[in-house]
Amino acid sequence: MQIVRFGVTAALIACGSAGALAPEKYPSRPVEFIVPWGPGGGADVLGRLAAKWFESEFKVPFPVINVPGATGSIGIGRMVQSGGEAQTIAVLTGDTLGLAALPEPQLKLGEITALGIMIRQPSGLFARGDGPFKSWGDVVAAAKANPGKVTVAITGANSPDEATVNYLGSKAVKMVSVAYAKPGERYTAVLGGHVDLLYEQAGDVKGQLDSKALRPLIFFATRRLPPPFADVPVSAELGYEILLPQMRAIVAHAGADPKRLDALSAALDRFAATPEFAAYLNTQYALPDSYISRKDAQRFLEGEVAAFRKMLGVK
Secondary structure, eight states, X not given: OHHHHHHHHHHHHHHHHHHHHSOOOSSSSOOEEEESSOTTSHHHHHHHHHHHHHHHHHSSOOOEEEOOOGGGHHHHHHHHHTOTTSOEEXXXXXXXXXXXXXXXXXXXXXXXXXXXXXXXXXXXXXXXTTSSOOSHHHHHHHHHHSTTOEEEEESOTTSHHHHHHHHHHHTTOOEEEEEOSSXXXXXXXXXXXXXXXXXXXXXXXXXXXXXXXXXXXXXXXXXXXXXXXXXXXXXXXXXXXXXOOEEEEEEEETTSOHHHHHHHHHHHHHHHTSHHHHHHHHHTTOOTTOOEEHHHHHHHHHHHHHHHHHHHTOO
């Protein structure tokens, strides 16, 4: 009888060991989803939409945590520091990506991996609907008459926003950038008359455009946008050789288990094929083919950084 009992005990131990060695289902616990900007902007909208999808796919929470500051680098840094378990992911915007193009990069592209490029949109400058600027020509005239007096609300230093303002300054349209880390603060600043212009994407301020509280003056694009913006001039037709369209991606730690990254990116592939995602792109006035899957997404980010470095004259 002792031999039998020993055999049963050994079998139970073996079963327990096998269970302990079985790979953990991923994700089996909440995944932190960082939006490195304040609530209310385009990155926040994307983060909450994607989090809802992930939760429906994986049946675990994806709590969205806003971590604004330093042109998004604080939030991305927190994701990188979380380690390679893919228990923290983040939204990466073009503003933050631009930090990788600086002579002393404040973002290391090799530390993050793109799960998917979710949205691509042309950027533009907007004025208060009842303010003095009714056209881009009004801005040019004011900037030339009083260089450095026209102010523009931007996301942060060393961003595509600031680069665009600096570029326009080189074309005799000298303006001053005023940084706001929280989207709501930027919108309030221009609507309240604290700054003259807002650098943004149309979809992020759709409500203000629909109510005529904001007026688009110029878009940084190669050709005019479809209605309702067909009458708004674009940079290419005015001789401004600058585009820097906004993009928003979902990223993870580059050192994470590839199988975990595959699970997340496959979920995004399914999301991108839904009518809900198509409707999101439409309401954001985004490119209908915005989505770029994981296999090409990192290469896209590298190309954007190279283009920004070229524009900045960084070797």
